Structures are given as C-alpha cells and as structure tokens.
Amino acid sequence: xxxxxxxxxxxxxxxxxxxxxxxxxxxxxxxxxxxxxxxxxxxxxxxxxxxxxxxxxxxxxxxxxxxxxxxxxxxxxxxxxxxxxxxxxxxxxxxxxxxxxxxxxxxxxxxxxxxxxxxxxxxxxxxxxxxxxxxxxxxxxxxxxxxxxxxxxxxxxxxxxxxxxxxxxxxxxxxxxxxxxxxxxxxxxxxxxxxxxxxxxxxxxxxxxxxxxxxxxxxxxxxxxxxxxxxxxxxxxxxxxx
Amino acid sequence: xxxxxxxxxxxxxxxxxxxxxxxxxxxxxxxxxxxxxxxxxxxxxxxxxxxxxxxxxxxxxxxxxxxxxxxxxxxxxxxxxxxxxxxxxxxxxxxxxxxxxxxxxxxxxxxxxxxxxxxxxxxxxxxxxxxxxxxxxxxxxxxxxxxxxxxxxxxxxxxxxxxxxxxxxxxxxxxxxxxxxxxxxxxxxxxxxxxxxxxxxxxxxxxxxxxxxxxxxxxxxxxxxxxxxxxxxxxxxxxxxx
DNA sequence: TCTTATATGTCTTATATAGGAATTTTGATG
DNA sequence: CATCAAAATTCCTATATAAGACATATAAGA
Numbered sequence: 430x431x432x433x434x435x436x437x438x439x440x441x442x443x444x445x446x447x448x449x450x451x452x453x454x455x456x457x458x459x460x461x462x463x464x465x466x467x468x469x470x471x472x473x474x475x476x477x478x479x480x481x482x483x484x485x486x487x488x489x490x491x492x493x494x495x496x497x498x499x500x501x502x503x504x505x506x507x508x509x510x511x512x513x514x515x516x517x518x519x520x521x522x523x524x525x526x527x528x529x530x531x532x533x534x535x536x537x538x539x540x541x542x543x544x545x546x547x548x549x550x551x552x553x554x555x556x557x558x559x560x561x562x563x564x565x566x567x568x569x570x571x572x573x574x575x576x577x578x579x580x581x582x583x584x585x586x587x588x589x590x591x592x593x594x595x596x597x598x599x600x601x602x603x604x605x606x607x608x609x610x611x612x613x614x615x616x617x618x619x620x621x622x623x624x625x626x627x628x629x630x631x632x633x634x635x636x637x638x639x640x641x642x643x644x645x646x647x648x649x650x651x652x653x654x655x656x657x658x659x660x661x662x663x664x665x666x667x668x669x670x671x
Numbered sequence: 672x673x674x675x676x677x678x679x680x681x682x683x684x685x686x687x688x689x690x691x692x693x694x695x696x697x698x699x700x701x702x703x704x705x706x707x708x709x710x711x712x713x714x715x716x717x718x719x720x721x722x723x724x725x726x727x728x729x730x731x732x733x734x735x736x737x738x739x740x741x742x743x744x745x746x747x748x749x750x751x752x753x754x755x756x757x758x759x760x761x762x763x764x765x766x767x768x769x770x771x772x773x774x775x776x777x778x779x780x781x782x783x784x785x786x787x788x789x790x791x792x793x794x795x796x797x798x799x800x801x802x803x804x805x806x807x808x809x810x811x812x813x814x815x816x817x818x819x820x821x822x823x824x825x826x827x828x829x830x831x832x833x834x835x836x837x838x839x840x841x842x843x844x845x846x847x848x849x850x851x852x853x854x855x856x857x858x859x860x861x862x863x864x865x866x867x868x869x870x871x872x873x874x875x876x877x878x879x880x881x882x883x884x885x886x887x888x889x890x891x892x893x894x895x896x897x898x899x900x901x902x903x904x905x906x907x908x909x910x911x912x913x
Numbered sequence: 914t915c916t917t918a919t920a921t922g923t924c925t926t927a928t929a930t931a932g933g934a935a936t937t938t939t940g941a942t943g
Numbered sequence: 944c945a946t947c948a949a950a951a952t953t954c955c956t957a958t959a960t961a962a963g964a965c966a967t968a969t970a971a972g973a
Binding site for chain 3: 950
C-alpha cells in the first residue's frame, strides 16, 4: 500500500512518524522484525535512502534495534535495557545491578486521586492500582517503592498476588504497554516511621526520593512511581552526555 | 592537505575523529565556523557525503552546531546551554532558571589530596584551587557548592577574587578549557553545621548531595564539584530519553 | 542613504548506484 | 542425518547528482 506524503515536513520525517504510529498502534509488536529497507521503501513510496534515514532516527531514539545482516526489530524490554536505561542506583564502586529480590507489601485498587488523574492523564471516577514493595540491593532493603497505574490499562492487575521483579517486561508482555521514556524528579527527604521500618534506618534519616512518570512511545503517561532510597551505600547516577 | 585514511574503521568515523582532535587541540576554537562540507571533503580526501555524516554525528554529540545557510560552528558555552544541559534543579512548576546571584565564600589553593588526584587525574605534588560559594534560587540560598580544579590548568585562578556566576563560560573564555560532558552521583545526606548555617536549615535536615566530575571533549576530567542542595522547594530533574 | 533585487555560499533533502559485511537459508555432499 | 559450501538476504559504507531552503553579501536603482 502506497502512503502518499501527508504533506507536512520532510519525507524522512513523515516516514518516521508513520512507523512510530505502527509501533504505537501495535501493528508492529515489540521484538518483531520489520520489513527490509527496500520493502518499506516500496510500501511508503519513497527511496530506500529515505527509509534508511527514518529507521536510523528511530534507532537513535531507541524505538528499534538494527543488526547488520539480520534486520530491524521493534525495541522490547530486556533486563539489560531495564538496567541500563531505567535503573540508576549504583554501589560506590560503580557497580550497577538490578535488584533480584524484593518483598511485596501489597497490591490494591482504589479511586484515582486528583494527583493521580493529573499524573496519569485520567478522567474523574477512574480507578488505579497500587503496588507497594521493598527492593533489596546487596542483600539489604534499600528502596521502598510505591507504583500507581491506571486500572483500565492494566486489567486484572489488582488480582495479581506476585508481580515479577522486572515490571516493564511484565507490562509489555502481559498488557501490551511498552515504557519508552521516563522523567524523574529527585529530592532529599527525611525518613518517616514507615520508611524507617521498611529500610531499617532511623526516623528522620535522609532518603533520596525519586518520583518517576513513565510514558509509552506515543507519550501517554502510564506509570507513576515513587521510590524512597537509602543512599548510605548507594548513589544515583546521572550522565550528562549532551 | 590530504589526510590519508588512518586505517581504523569506517571513513566517516575517522573523519569525525580527526575533527574532534582539531577541536580538542584548539585548532578550531569554540564559536568558530568550520570550513564548508565541500572544503572539508577536499581537505580530508573523502566525499562530501562522508564529511556530512561525520559532522552530523558531531552535532548529535553536541560538539558542533549546524545552521542551514550559515555554516557549522564549534559548540561553546552559553547561558542557554549551561541551563539546559548542566543545571538540573527546578522549581516545582517545572521552571528552571540559572542562579543569578551567589555569595562567594572563598577561593584558595592547596596541595591535592589523594582523592583530588584520582578524581582529576593529577600526579603527586600537584596543586588545586578550591572555590566555595552559595547559590541562590528564588531569592534564597539553596545550593552550597565546593569546586576543585587543577591549579596548573587554571593558572592565576587562585588570585581571582570574584569569579562569575557561570563558570563554564569563564573556564572556556579565560582558560581555554571547554566542559563537554559530566557525570553526577546523587545521594541524600543530613545537613552538617556548615550547610545548616549557609542554607538556613536545621542541622540534620535532608539535603541532596550532587558530586560531579566534568570532562573536556577528549575526556580529561577538569572539574570536581560537590553541591549540597536544599530540596525543600526544588527538585533535580533527570530525563530518561533512551 | 536606503531599499530592493540578485548572486553566492552553505546546509538540507531526496534519489541512485555499487560494493562490502554480517547473518541466515539453501543445497550439495558424505 | 550431519557438515560444509554457496546463495540469498539485510544492513552498512561510500560516492555522486540535483534541486531546494536559508542566510548573507553584493550591486543596482530610487
């Protein structure tokens, strides 16, 4: 099917946008191989060079992965990716490792608060699911996490009594929701009674609070997460490459 | 002058590396306009397309800026860039603004400690310069900063009694040292007597500590900076685009 | 002098061609 | 069936050409 130029901006950009739409709509699923550059060029009615530029742009944005000789694949969540892009706590030596153990505090459902509605772009009367857990690093509890999701987007999640440790893979495989980017806001807070108990620190001890909003490819916010971390033996890594 | 292929890797990569070298060596200075794509192609003995790919890569890495019709320029530090890439504290509304006022605590010189030597890649007996200041946001003291630099790389800096607020521009214009990337490590700490006084908080209040190492284009670490921030009314922003 | 064309220089977009590199598939052979 | 060689597939590198967009310098005219 030839897609005529929609008219806006350069061809490679329009081509990129069409492909993003396919990923966002699930026409191309995570892990799936895309048609070859030549086939896509045919399909979109542009030259192979134009498709190539669009694909390389998508690769730069981590929406697809390209492998010489094998093909181009829609990005999917692996432990590697989760560690590299979405987990920023490291031990002093620079060692980063995903928590392998965590203690589930609870999964529950409730009406969305005003804050939830704003953060997740929900309408009144929407329901949300809360997941609370404590994650271990180096054998000790270090992160107290509170996660909020729209119940509608994650049906039957509230009944889940043992969500896996790596949630983004779970979201993707089970609910077809792929997290693509996130924004985190950090501040220092004093541990309350709850965190003190969960993390084994004194009340009032300084903790690093990370508030994250995670979005899909098309920019829809699907997860809000508050992590309170004991940074006695760990630190948050932020690379400024630009 | 034709530069024969040095032999390693693809041509566009070699071309990129040659141009990085020119920037790192100061052959091309910050703000300076590069020769046109065609002239560079001539000079390096490759095609214009290859030079173009190399230049676009450099632009992606923020080493150069490209403007249609005007030319390609070596990146230099402006207030804009400093704010966008190197200043991550924002007010709750998402408003970010560089501190316009700051109180200089002192500039002094001393022998490098073992930590300094490691952090800045110095040899024994090297000297360093310390700058300490308190930066204001919204009219109130929010950041207590301690900056350490190699005295050799910043001659006569120790005599400076009023360094400007935007140091990276100062480093570049006065000492020819351009900061290109940085790594920050964050943790939550409790305010000591010193920070409590400087920032107007109680002793033991939670503060966000940011330890930054800033590097030049060729990866030499030139600045170590410890910022302790009152995050009562501000937060650190971290975007995860990848 | 000021304004308005014109020309020039530079980057941008789009296409085409050709060969190389990495991987997978196919087919022949034992 | 197992193994190895050949072919096919896919992405990667490099070059060339041509036209368009944007900005600035130059020249002509009022």
